[in-house]
Amino acid sequence: MAATLAVVLDRADRRPLGGQLADEIRRQVTDGRLAAGDRLPSSRALATELGVARAVTEVAYGQLVAEGWLEGRHGSGTFVSASAPAQAPPHRPRRRAPEARPLLRLDAGTPWIDPRYAALWRRAWRDVSTTRPPAGYDDPRGLPELRTEIAARLGRIRGLDCDPDDVLVTAGTTDGLRHLLGVLPPGPVTVDDPGYRAAVATVRLAGREVVDVPALGPPPDATTLATCAAAYVTPAHQHPLGPTMSGSARLALLDASRTSGALIIEDDYDSEFRYDVAPVPALASLDRTRVAYLGTASKAVAPSMRLGWLVPPQHLLDPLNQMRAITHDTASWPVQRAYLSLLRDGYVDKVVRSARRTYAERSTRVAKALAPYAQTTGPIAGMYATLELPRRQAEAAHQSARTKGYDVPLLADYCRSDTRHGLVIGFGGCTDAQLDEALGAIVRGLR
Known part of the structure; x- marks a missing residue:
């Protein structure tokens, strides 16, 4: 006996009817409603039941045979050739709503490019x-x-x-x-x-x-x-x-x-x-x-x-x-x-020269703002400064910056066996105003 196919085709859908039918049969196989060995109605019978041209059901069956979901047996009909997975796929959790203001990451690798x-x-x-x-x-x-x-x-x-x-x-x-x-x-x-x-x-x-x-x-x-x-x-x-x-x-x-x-x-x-x-x-x-x-x-x-x-x-x-x-x-x-x-x-030469001047000015600004709390390690060069701090201070400053919309990396994230703590403050991928706002938030956290 042929399996019963509960299928509804939507003529308002832009997808071809044959594609809709193939999608629905494939879905019934994967969710276990159709099992391996089940015989499907003939293309003519299913077309009559759905009120569509026979070409629609033939297209759907032909597509699913090509994909390996169905198989045609000469003189016997069309059968399901695949079984549903032993375990249903895990439920996908709903995505959290995005934050109102995406965090601007002040990392060690984003450059400033002179517009x-x-x-x-x-x-x-x-x-x-x-x-x-x-x-x-x-x-x-x-x-x-x-x-x-x-x-x-x-x-x-x-x-x-x-x-x-x-x-x-x-x-x-x-x-x-x-x-x-x-x-x-x-x-x-x-x-x-x-x-x-x-x-x-x-x-x-x-x-x-x-x-x-x-x-x-x-x-x-x-x-x-x-x-x-x-x-x-x-x-x-x-x-x-x-x-x-x-x-x-x-x-x-x-x-x-x-x-x-x-x-x-x-x-x-x-x-x-x-x-x-x-x-x-x-x-x-x-x-x-x-x-x-x-x-x-x-x-x-x-x-x-x-x-x-x-x-x-x-x-x-x-x-x-x-x-x-x-x-x-x-x-x-x-x-x-x-x-x-x-x-x-x-x-390349122009943006490098311009960025070098910008980084020199910004590095001085960073060092001045953070001088009362700790000294940056090593001579400041490049597009970031590293500030070593006790763990609690580093995490407090990191969190304070996040509340203002800035993600300032923790030094501990770069460590494996080392136990250092602090902040790695990038000043390339931001404007001067954003840098000042981020530094203000870091200082409030340090206080």
């Missing part, structure tokens, strides 16, 4: 729109013209002597880190604690152990690195505490790398924003054979571009290029083309 140069930004994307993209997959190393510009820029502002063929364009810093981890021998990776959370997550997702190294202590020595594949560091501006790695510590880390064989991975995320002295040359400039250099456009142009670059030691170039050629794992062509225009038109 005066918006015309150059628009021009770059017009250039993309009038340029023909590659017919197939483009060069896995990145656009040759962009790699030439990046190599020249690294030599000019980071003291890094490299050729365009040494540069690999990536979809951001963590993308470059992920590629490096894919060609390194097995072993853990040392990361400063507190340190960059995205790097920690990337290392762990690669199936490697993270070895904590005290952020303000000496760099990992040869004994520590003996069992490690790499050491991840942010020498120009330790993330998130702020100090610059000293010359002696840099030399000691390089010696430990040579002795142990572990690679040094330098994340040079915001070195352009030193506003007390000239930017410190990259660690990779001291020894290209032991250091893989990671750079990013996120802090100068926009995190959402997801664009970065990797300059690995020579012995890793071929493995990286071969892997990326197989996986087609490179940055988006339109983004690369736009960034090339932004470099050539001077946009």
